[in-house]
Amino acid sequence: MAPSTPYPRIWIGDDDKPSFQTAQELPKPSPGEVLVEVLYSGINPADIKHATLLGIKNTVAGYDFCGRVIQTEPNSIFQKGDVIAGYTPTNLKRPTKYGAHQSYLACPESMCFLVPENLPQSHAACVTVITMTAADAIFNLLKFPLPWEGRLPPKTAFLIWGASTGVGTSALQLAKAAGADPIFVTASKARHSRLLELGATRCFEYSQPDVVEQIQAAVKEAGAGPVQYAFDTAGSYSTPSTADLTARCVANTAAIVSVVLRKDKRFLMPLATTDSDVEIHPPELPVPITIPARKDASDRAYRVLHWAIKRYGKEFKIPNVKVLGGDAQEFMEQLQIAADGGGQFGRVVVKHPFH
Template identity: 40%
Template sequence: MTERLKKAIWISSNNELSVRTITDTYKPNSSQVLVKVAYSGINPADIKHGLHLGLNNYPSGYEYSGEVIESGPGNRFSVGDQVLGHNLVSKNKPIYHGSHQDYLIGEHFVSKVPPHMPMQDAACISIMVQTAADALFNQLELPGGMVLDESPATEPLLIWGGSSGVGVAAIQLAKAAGVSHIFTTASKRNHEELLLLGAAACFDYRDSDVIQQIKASAKERDTGPLNKIFDTICSSGQESSISFCEEFSGSENTKFAGTLPQPENPKWKMVLATRNVDFPSPKPGGRMQLSKASPAWQDKIDRTLGWCLSHYGKGNGFVIPRVRVVSGADEGMKAMKLVAEGKSSLEKVAIKHPL
């Protein structure tokens, strides 16, 4: 790689963000590509994985889109290809994997950007889709319908936090899978758009009787018990999203999936964007236990992303309602903090490069 000024948004071992110049030279091997990043997508996990799982001390970020400027010999990608991708969730990963940097090595999950997809959208689609796929089709065990060429899903579903990126993806995937009764929570200003995306009913999580409202709606629609619960927020405390969701624990058949670990609450299953590698999961008492890789689960995740890429666009089956673009490292770090704090709804945020 020729000498270029290469900047990165670094997350330290104390989970603090800063801008660093990368002096390492990145050289792709036969299974890798060197990518000049056009946009990097922001996810809550960019910061939260450092806070909750100790995944830090390298360039932050998971998702990206950009141009291949060097390809390893025999690689399926060529110089000039427009690609999207994301890197692994793991400890001690190489610095060339972080997405919030101007150049990176694409290795594990790289796809060509469909010709009809804007590059800023391409930088934001992987994690939201793959996390939602793991929740719906792996942890909650819903059939995939047309998404996975399976029988349609018929059970009702509650998605707490429908206007989050993962929530937006889960609503659309559940609809495509055949779920007709999708209940979700969000701020009232977002209800109309979530209904258009596929939700059957929306509720304001701020309402003191929101649980009663959801139960009454399910009873009125004669859906049967709400046994599939997905919490995209996983807030804690006395009136947390976790405690609200557990109000629907009607039977031993109720399944709970969430975006953050609940080590003291084993009924909850943490969802991940990838299932191809062992993952360290927190357990009671501060212990860590490896969640084993599952090729079968990863296959469902991969097929789901492929379906979304081929069906991307308004009216085609999957869309990101809004992508907000910020420019430069300073604005990027501000946006990362807002997203991690849950202050960005019904939109994805992408950082334009160079930083």
């Protein structure tokens, strides 16, 4: 089917809110990129939070996608008609061609993969960002051994705050594969049974006033303390913040990661994209800053992504994927829910085209 214009897209403007637009021209791929007809796009908190927290706005929203290749270069690793998935680059002044929440996008070949038979297309559309972010945290920042290269020492405790998020469930499964044990997690009570199935040792209701004391007691009971590794995958700025609560549960010398920037210098922030410099402009800073590329880290995370895709449905999976139809208003509501930290257990994707 030939590409058609105009086509719909979701825009993030100066007000940091999603809005419906139509595009008049197809994206123009640069050398090394493919043109893709989007079949599904995945909703991530970053779709809006990158505007509010990092200054990435006035562009088409979205990173995760699954789609069909409609144009390649002669020497491309892909062919016209291939069903591929992946995620698109981020940066200040991000070109509109990279937004996943539109009918057509351009993407560097290096950020895509062929969708295998064991990976449903709707799941392929929401697996890359969360897996790459979790892999950067677990294997680069916390320096856990790669699953096929070794195991952590016995009684290496790990804490995940907000384990029912997309990054949280990914981090849980990757940490288990690296040999972390025991793994303590927080989440709402209704999600505990699924998290235990995915590899958690003990689950705690994060809203309990004594949750920190409960975790500390469990660590002592397991004989695995003090906790030296922790990951705040909730990224809340409440009072106390999820970072504050995480830090209270672990050793003063612990390596701690959070999915959002923290003023506390003990916290490192993982990125889904580390193969190139990323310029951001947090609102509290007077000028933009550049996060330098970490090429080796990127290569390691991609190896983990492909490990997870090969084993998808067995050793690694997304607990639940909800597919939205083509209603743009519902689409934008779900984007805001994700940015606000709400929504279902699992992931939400949108089937294209939408209107």
